[in-house]
Each structure stands twice: as C-alpha cells, then as structure tokens.
Amino acid sequence: MTATVSSIWIKRSKRGPMDPAEQAVLVANKGIVGNANQRGRRQVVLVAEEGWADAVAEVGSPVDPSARRGNLLVSGIAFEGTRGKTLRVGDCRLRIWMECQPCERMDEVHPGLQKALRPHWRGGACAEIVEGGEIRLGDPIAWEPES
Secondary structure, eight states: OOEEEEEEEEESSTTOOEEEESEEEEETTTEETTOSOBSSSOSEEEEEHHHHHHHHHHHTSOOOGGGGOOSEEEESOOOTTOTTOEEEETTEEEEEEEEOOOOTHHHHHSTTHHHHHSGGGTTOEEEEEEEOEEEETTOEEEEOOOO
16 A cells, blocks of 8 residues: 555644645745744644544544644554654655654543554654655655665
C-alpha cells in the first residue's frame, strides 16, 4: 500500500477554524501559505490516519480528525521515532522535528482523547519544510533514504 495525503487543513488563526483544502502551497523554512503557524519548527503538523483511528476507538467515539488541529492527515505511514528523518510529500520535503504532544484542548473535544493520543506518536509529528511546492490530496508520501 502506498502512503498518501488523505486530508489537508489550513488554520487561519491561532485557535481558529481548520479549513479543509484540496491543495496547499508549502514554503521552505516558513510554512503553509495562509496557515497561522509560520516559521519555527512547527511549520506543518502531520497526523497518521491509523494512529488517529486507534485513539478514537480507545475513547469510543467517532471524532473528526480535523479536531486534532493538524495540517495533514496521512495514511500508510507512522511517525513514532522519526525525529530528524525527511519525508517526501508530493514534490515537497519535510524534516520531522518532534512529536506533536496532544494538549488539554483534546479533552475539550472528547474526554480522554488527550491520553488516547499520547502513545506511539498518535498525536502526530511537527515538521519544518526543507523544500516547498504544492501538495494535493492523494499525493504519495515516502521516507527519504538516510545518508
């Protein structure tokens, strides 16, 4: 199975709504065009669809993945232990900076969700954009070989 981009969201402002998108433009060392998080090392937040499914199964409630407030929901790939690795998303390259720890806002969405997202990097990964470009729903995703 090929890993792919399942969903894209752009956050207009901090604590603002997550707008679904079919495509997004990523700018190297900056962030996603139109997204509130710019610069720093949290330029893109990625969430693995399988980890999200495990977390919501654990809390026993179907919670929409946009509630995680990540930018990309991806299928067929896991993030646990990938700090420093480079991921190719379409024509873009993203370097995983760190695990994206779930905050108390997740319990505002559903009681127990914060705890359910803690194991195995279910809360996702934060990445910085090494090489920008446009990404689209369905784009392939793959780890670059380590040099």
